[in-house]
Amino acid sequence: MSVVPAEVLPGSALAAEETVREAAELGPRARLWPALVAVYRAQLSRARVARIPLLFVATFQSIGIMVLMRGVVDDGAEAQAVVAGSSVLVVAFVALNLLAQYFGQLRASGGLDHYATLPVPPAAMVLGAAGAYASFTVPGTVVTAVFGSVLFGLPLAHLWVLAAVIPLAGAALAGLGAALGLLAPRPELATLLGQLGMSAALLLGVLPADRMPEAVRFARDLLPSTYGVEAFARTFGPNPDWAFVLGDLAVCAAVGVVSLAVATWAYRRAAVR
Numbered sequence: 001m002s003v004v005p006a007e008v009l010p011g012s013a014l015a016a017e018e019t020v021r022e023a024a025e026l027g028p029r030a031r032l033w034p035a036l037v038a039v040y041r042a043q044l045s046r047a048r049v050a051r052i053p054l055l056f057v058a059t060f061q062s063i064g065i066m067v068l069m070r071g072v073v074d075d076g077a078e079a080q081a082v083v084a085g086s087s088v089l090v091v092a093f094v095a096l097n098l099l100a101q102y103f104g105q106l107r108a109s110g111g112l113d114h115y116a117t118l119p120v121p122p123a124a125m126v127l128g129a130a131g132a133y134a135s136f137t138v139p140g141t142v143v144t145a146v147f148g149s150v151l152f153g154l155p156l157a158h159l160w161v162l163a164a165v166i167p168l169a170g171a172a173l174a175g176l177g178a179a180l181g182l183l184a185p186r187p188e189l190a191t192l193l194g195q196l197g198m199s200a201a202l203l204l205g206v207l208p209a210d211r212m213p214e215a216v217r218f219a220r221d222l223l224p225s226t227y228g229v230e231a232f233a234r235t236f237g238p239n240p241d242w243a244f245v246l247g248d249l250a251v252c253a254a255v256g257v258v259s260l261a262v263a264t265w266a267y268r269r270a271a272v273r
Contacts, residue, residue, distance in 0.1 A: 035120045039128025044135060058093035059140035062086040065206055066148045075152065077233075078208040083148035084233035085206035087162070088169055088225050090140040092201035095174040097194040099133045103181030104190025107270050116271040126178055126263045133177075134170030141166055145232075158235035161245065168252035169228030173201075175259025176224060182266035201225045224259065227251040 069082045106112055115125055141162060149156050177194055184190035204212075204220040212220065220226050231248035234240050 032121050032124055035124035036128050036131075039120060039124050040131050043129045043132035054098060055090075055094065055136050055140050058090045058137075059143055061093070062089045062140070062144045063147055065089070065202075066144075066151055069206070070151060073208060077210070079152040079154060080233040080236040081208045081229070082206055083145065083152055083154060083236070084229045086148055087141050087145040087232060088165070088205055088229045089198075089202055090144055091134070091137045091166060091170050091228070092173050092198050092205070092225050094137045094140075095130070095134050095170045096177040096180075096201065097198040099130065099174050099177035100181040100184075100194030100197070101187070101191050102129070102133070103178050103267075104184050104187040104194075105181075107182060107184075107190075108187040112267075112271045122267045122271070123260075123264045126175075126260060126267050130171065130174035130178055130260065130263070134167065134174050137170060138166055149236075154236045158240060161232060161235045164249055165228045165232050165252075168249055168256055169225055171256030172224035172228075172252050172259050173197075175256060175261075175263045178263035179259060179266045182263065182270045205229045224252065224255045227255070 063086070066082060066086045073079055073082055142159075145159055145162060146156065148154070149159070176197065180193040180197065181190040184193055200219075200223055204216070204223050205225055209217055209220060227248040231245045231252070234245050234248070
């Protein structure tokens with residue numbers, strides 16, 4: 001003869017509710033920062049092997065553009081715009097294009113259902129993935145900037161400003177790429193939107209603004225990477241106006257906060273569907 005606890009007998013709704021409440025208390029929701037670090041490390045480890053060849057493609061693409069533009073643009077402000085735009089283009093290729101493809105495929109394959117079952121805040125998932133992808137842009141951006149500066153005869157004294165340009169422009173573009181991938185109804189459309197965004201960063205960021213029509217300049221001002229390009233390009237002058245550099249970086253930071261917030265909302269929206 002066995003003894004059955006009263007909590008498991010039919011009709012013991014109150015006892016069952018207390019048991020469920022106690023079980024829920026045993027598994028608290030992870031805090032944002034530890035969850036962010038865990039997601040970042042996991043994404044960095046998974047994407048390291050697959051994304052490194054694509055990083056070489058992004059770097060060689062930007063270097064090839066600068067070589068082609070060397071015989072077209074003049075020295076001075078135009079050369080500064082080409083080098084700065086080509087350097088930030090590496091960030092756009094990875095943070096915008098590849099991240100849009102990643103989240104589009106993750107949504108289509110049901111991977112979001114797996115992450116939704118984990119006690120990880122949506123913001124940690126988005127920020128961790130965005131940070132991991134943006135980290136891959138650092139070597140390529142530095143190599144592109146150094147190569148372009150030597151090619152066009154620009155000073156190397158202020159290349160340290162990339163330490164601010166890469167994370168801020170990367171945050172703005174990564175948030176935009178994640179939002180495009182999560183909001184796109186199909187992965188093919190997410191890939192298309194990511195490539196269109198990278199093409200916009202190429203055409204509007206690398207080409208000198210002085211040679212663009214007024215309507216195109218307005219579209220250029222709407223692109224988040226433009227302010228990273230402007231901030232970097234201003235540092236090539238003999239006497240950089242650091243107030244304008246900080247202003248452009250502040251715009252990048254503000255756009256990054258907004259775009260990552262939109263991406264977090266899009267993640268919640270896609271995870272519950």
